[in-house]
Each structure stands twice: as C-alpha cells, then as structure tokens.
Amino acid sequence: MDDSRNPRRMLYILVILLAVAAVAVSFVKINFFGFSLSDRAAFFYQVDGNITLEPSGDEPVRISLAVPEPDAGWAFGLDPDSRTRFQLQEQDGFPRMVLTLPAPVETRRVSCRYRLVPAPQRELPPLSPPENAGETLVADTVKIAAAAILDRIDPERKLPAAELVPALLLRLGALSPAEKRALAPNSGSDVTVDAAIAVLAGRGIPARALRGILLDQKRYQQQPSVYLDVWYGDRWHIYRPNTGALEAPGEFLVLQRSDKSLLEVTGAKNSSIRFSVTRVPAGAEQLNRIRAKIIDDRSLSGFSLFSLPASEQNLFKRLALLPLAILLIVITRNIVGITTMGTFMPVLIAMAFLEMRLLPGLVNFALILTVGLGIRAWLSRLNLLMVPRISAVVVVVILL
Structure with a gap:
C-alpha cells in the first residue's frame, strides 16, 4: 500500500509545484512587467527628437540628451535604429542618450527615436523636498512684490497649497511682462514659472521648474514645455503655468528637472530640439516584444523568449502547443x-x-490518410511484425 501511495504523492507534489511556478511567472510578467494577453487598448508612444545644430566642422560633436525619468506608468526603450547610434550612459546618477560624431561634421540635423510602453502603475518612493525651502536669498524688491501678490490672493494666509497654487498661476497670467519680471529679474523665457517659485518661497512651499513634452500626437512639432512642480502633501504636484490646472498623470512626460540639463551639445552652436509624438496601435504580441526588449536592455538580460531569433521563437511556439x-x-x-x-x-x-x-x-490530409492506409493494408499481407510494419508506414507518411 505504501509503495503505491508514494509515487502518487510525488506526482501530486510535482503537479502542484509546476502549477505554482506557472502562476508565479504569469503573475510577475503581468503585474510587474506589464505583459498582457489582450489586444484591447494595446498601444505605445513613439517619440522622435529632432536636434538642429551648427557644427564648426573641425572638431567632433558630442550630443547628450536626457531620457524620460522612471515615472510610474511608462517604460522607456530606444528604437532599434537609434540603439545602433546612441548609447545609454550614466551622468550624475541619471541615464542619458549620448552620440559622438567624429570630425569633420557636416550634418546639421540629428534625430533620435524611442518608445514609451504602458507599464503597471507602481508606487515610487517619495521624493524629498529641496533643502532649506523658502530660505533662498532674494532681493528686497522681489520680497515686496511677492508679498503684494500674496496679499491679493490670500490676505489671511490660510489658503492650503492645493488652492493657493492655481490661484497664484491665474493671477500671474494676468500680470504684464514687466510685473512678472519684478518677481523673477534673473529669469530667462520661463518668467511665469520662476515668478511662481519666488512667490511660493515666501510661504515656505518648495517649488521647481520642469521641462518635458505632452503625449499629444496632434502636435506635429513641439518644443519642451515648462511646468511648475510644487511640493505639498508629502509628494510633488505638476501644474500647467498658463491655466493653473493640475496635470493628469501620464499626459506629461518629464525630461528635465531643475537640477539637470535637457540637451548638451559640445563642438557645435545654436543647438535646439523639437519633439513629435505618435501613438502607435499594437497587438498584445508586438507590445510584449517591445516590453521584453526593454526588460532585457535594463536589468534581466535573456528574461524572455522574445530575445531569441524569429526562427527559434516560432519553434518554441509550436513546442509549447504540444x-x-x-x-x-x-x-x-x-x-x-x-x-x-x-x-x-x-x-x-x-x-x-x-x-x-x-x-x-484537407486535401493533403485526405491524400496522406488514403495512401497511408493503403500502404498499411499492403504491408499486412506481407506478414511483417508490428514494429517493422509501423516503421514502414511512418517512413511513407513522412515522405508524403
């Protein structure tokens, strides 16, 4: 009795272990890497960055471009063509796309392309606010102008940050350029954002400038947009400076924060960049291929069978069906x-x-079945043993 139960028990244990392993692998792929079996709403964004520059010609040109930050909801991967030209390198702890053009450089336009694949929403670790927020040394004139703005918006200083920031941005939008310049005398083209940062500093609310692009395929060519990033409620909040609206997650792709550059070019002058975004519909299989390639590039090399050549992938598909x-x-x-x-x-x-x-x-099946049965009947008359007879039938069927 014991001898018959032990093999059966081992069989049950093996089946349970295999089932648990299959469920665990599927759970990890779907919940942590974003793999999907559904073709509904399957898409990815294709982002093209077009860089224009004026090379000197007698020295190499080095281009360094910030890549999308590891924001919740998106996975970033270089397009296969751009992967052969650009290299991902770490700079000050941030990944960047780097391209070096040997001298003499004659081209005035360089393009790069990468893909954004929807990924599961994950809880990122909370970012710390800037140190010594609200203690930046500013001129007395700036303090006076900022206090005047706050007196009009919140005379009792009781508005929470969630209500103060939209009201402030709307108020700044109604000011003249000269009045904004009084709040941010050293600002460049982002006067509204810099003025809002100066006013919020008077209330001790940390804020900073963001640069990125809108994932809107209707804009054929767009320059990096400047948004306002405000810290309250133990996390950062992104606001549109022209409307004061809180940006919806996933619609604004952050490329640069105030502590790093968006585009660095050496060996050339008058460089600029414009972006175009295309939403590309894709089936679940194509989307999973792109996800697998991104995973292989980042951390788990060889994690997926999608990294194999196409012929071997087709072979594994057939074997997996058996x-x-x-x-x-x-x-x-x-x-x-x-x-x-x-x-x-x-x-x-x-x-x-x-x-x-x-x-x-159907035609081939009927032909093979008819000829195979005929060969079997003919071989039966020869009084052959079972194994030679089956071997002969199998050879004939394979030849057919």
Whole structure:
C-alpha cells in the first residue's frame, strides 16, 4: 500500500509545484512587467527628437540628451535604429542618450527615436523636498512684490497649497511682462514659472521648474514645455503655468528637472530640439516584444523568449502547443470518454493544419490518410511484425 501511495504523492507534489511556478511567472510578467494577453487598448508612444545644430566642422560633436525619468506608468526603450547610434550612459546618477560624431561634421540635423510602453502603475518612493525651502536669498524688491501678490490672493494666509497654487498661476497670467519680471529679474523665457517659485518661497512651499513634452500626437512639432512642480502633501504636484490646472498623470512626460540639463551639445552652436509624438496601435504580441526588449536592455538580460531569433521563437511556439494539446486529448479520452485517434495523431493533424490553410490542409490530409492506409493494408499481407510494419508506414507518411 505504501509503495503505491508514494509515487502518487510525488506526482501530486510535482503537479502542484509546476502549477505554482506557472502562476508565479504569469503573475510577475503581468503585474510587474506589464505583459498582457489582450489586444484591447494595446498601444505605445513613439517619440522622435529632432536636434538642429551648427557644427564648426573641425572638431567632433558630442550630443547628450536626457531620457524620460522612471515615472510610474511608462517604460522607456530606444528604437532599434537609434540603439545602433546612441548609447545609454550614466551622468550624475541619471541615464542619458549620448552620440559622438567624429570630425569633420557636416550634418546639421540629428534625430533620435524611442518608445514609451504602458507599464503597471507602481508606487515610487517619495521624493524629498529641496533643502532649506523658502530660505533662498532674494532681493528686497522681489520680497515686496511677492508679498503684494500674496496679499491679493490670500490676505489671511490660510489658503492650503492645493488652492493657493492655481490661484497664484491665474493671477500671474494676468500680470504684464514687466510685473512678472519684478518677481523673477534673473529669469530667462520661463518668467511665469520662476515668478511662481519666488512667490511660493515666501510661504515656505518648495517649488521647481520642469521641462518635458505632452503625449499629444496632434502636435506635429513641439518644443519642451515648462511646468511648475510644487511640493505639498508629502509628494510633488505638476501644474500647467498658463491655466493653473493640475496635470493628469501620464499626459506629461518629464525630461528635465531643475537640477539637470535637457540637451548638451559640445563642438557645435545654436543647438535646439523639437519633439513629435505618435501613438502607435499594437497587438498584445508586438507590445510584449517591445516590453521584453526593454526588460532585457535594463536589468534581466535573456528574461524572455522574445530575445531569441524569429526562427527559434516560432519553434518554441509550436513546442509549447504540444503539451497543451496532449492534455486536452487525455482529458477527452479518459475523463469525458470520447474516442480519439490515439494520442499523438490528433496533435500531428492540428500541427499540420497550422502550417497551411483549410482547403489545402484537407486535401493533403485526405491524400496522406488514403495512401497511408493503403500502404498499411499492403504491408499486412506481407506478414511483417508490428514494429517493422509501423516503421514502414511512418517512413511513407513522412515522405508524403
């Protein structure tokens, strides 16, 4: 009794372990890496960055471009063509795309392309606010102008930051350029954002400038937009400076924060960059291929079968179907009770039909079955043993 129970117990344990392993792998792929089995709402963004510059010609040109930050909801990967030209390098703890053009440089336009694939929303670790917020040394005139703005918006100093920031941005939008300049005398083109940072500093609210692009494919060419990033409620909040609206997550792609550069070019002058965004519909398989490539590039090299050549991928697809097909046949014969043509014959027939259309498949199946049965009947008259007879039939079928 014990001898019969131990093998069966081992079989149950093995089946349970394999089932748990399969469920665990599927759970990790779907919940942590964003793999999907559904074609509904499957898409990715294709971002093109067009860099214009004026090279001197007698020295090499080095281009360093900030890549999208690891924001919740997006996974970043270089396009295959850009991957052969640009290199991902760490600079001050941040990844950047770097391209070096040897001298003499004649081109005045350089393009790069990368992909943004939807990824599961993950809780990122909270970012710390800037140290000594609100204690920046500013001129007395700036303090007076900032206090005047706050007196009009919040005379009692009781408005929470969530209400103060939109009201402040709307108020700044109604000011003249000269009045904004009084709040940010050293500002460049982002006067509204710098003025809002100066006013919020008077209330001890940390704020900083952001540069990025809108994931809006209607804008054919867009320059990096400047947004306001405000710290309150133990996290950062992104605001549109022209409307004071709180930016919805996933619609604004952050490329540069105030402590790092967006584009660095050496060996050339008058450089600028414009972006265009395209939303590309994709099936679940294509999207999973891109995800697998991004995963392989970042941390888990060889994690997915998608990293194999196409011929080997097709082979694994066929092999992966065999255990499933045999399981269905076993259930059909031994549990349901339906008679089948052996165990492997239905699988082989199904595999054959996968390689051709229905009508050619039926013609070939009828031809092979008829000739195979004829050869078997003829061999039966020769009084051959079972093994030689089956071997001969198998050889004939393979030849057909």
